Amino acid sequence: MAQTKILIVEDEEDVLELIRYNLEKNGYLTEAAMDGRVALEKVRSVSPDLILLDLMLPEVDGLEVCRSVKKEPKTAGIPVVMLTAKGTEADIVAGLEMGADDYVTKPFSPRVLMARVKAVLRRKDSETDTDTRVIRVHNVEIDPGRHRVLIGGEAVKLTSTEFNLLKFLASRPGWVFTRYQIVDAVHGADYPVTDRSVDVQVVGLRKKLGEAGKYIETVRGVGYRFQETI
Numbered sequence: 616m617a618q619t620k621i622l623i624v625e626d627e628e629d630v631l632e633l634i635r636y637n638l639e640k641n642g643y644l645t646e647a648a649m650d651g652r653v654a655l656e657k658v659r660s661v662s663p664d665l666i667l668l669d670l671m672l673p674e675v676d677g678l679e680v681c682r683s684v685k686k687e688p689k690t691a692g693i694p695v696v697m698l699t700a701k702g703t704e705a706d707i708v709a710g711l712e713m714g715a716d717d718y719v720t721k722p723f724s725p726r727v728l729m730a731r732v733k734a735v736l737r738r739k740d741s742e743t744d745t746d747t748r749v750i751r752v753h754n755v756e757i758d759p760g761r762h763r764v765l766i767g768g769e770a771v772k773l774t775s776t777e778f779n780l781l782k783f784l785a786s787r788p789g790w791v792f793t794r795y796q797i798v799d800a801v802h803g804a805d806y807p808v809t810d811r812s813v814d815v816q817v818v819g820l821r822k823k824l825g826e827a828g829k830y831i832e833t834v835r836g837v838g839y840r841f842q843e844t845i
């Protein structure tokens with residue numbers, strides 16, 4: 616099996632070396648780019664399996680790199696994990712809506728970064744999951760075929776919008792979705808039409824899920840995520 620190749624896009628040399636060291640220690644091959652222009656060249660020339668992308672870059676900024684990667688059909692499938700500074704929620708939202716797969720806030724621990732990388736690569740492998748598979752996460756079981764939700768074996772009655780919202784979030788535990796992405800993905804009879812109505816739906820859903828409602832986490836300034844099982 617070919618080794619997984621990761622392109623690190625980072626203009627701070629010490630951060631770049633720290634990331635490279637940890638990736639290689641975990642058995643990944645690495646390529647590096649220190650500005651956005653070189654990053655775009657390397658995406659094409661080395662076809663990485665994943666891109667770690669700093670958003671604050673010289674030449675072409677990270678969001679622009681992300682946009683280019685995701686709009687080009689040949690590279691759109693390459694997962695992108697953004698590296699961002701604290702307080703840049705607007706950039707994180709923009710990046711996620713452009714198709715970035717995840718983000719890690721600086722300063723990060725190498726352990727957290729490796730966990731995110733592994734999770735994103737794992738999701739990429741399971742992307743072929745169909746719309747009808749039964750989702751089991753924590754003590755929650757979602758059966759799209761039967762349109763049924765069980766929590767610890769007990770059935771919970773949800774509206775179709777709540778059901779679709781839960782299914783959407785729980786289908787990718789640990790993955791943060793913006794309100795816009797949720798509005799875009801969730802269709803139901805009482806379809807939320809604005810990003811604020813997503814908040815209202817989440818409040819209602821959490822209440823019906825009871826104790827399990829805590830698994831739907833608010834990611835401040837960004838959106839919502841279903842808690843990953845560790």
Ligand code: CA
Nearest residue numbers: 626669671672
């Ligand atoms: Ca930077």
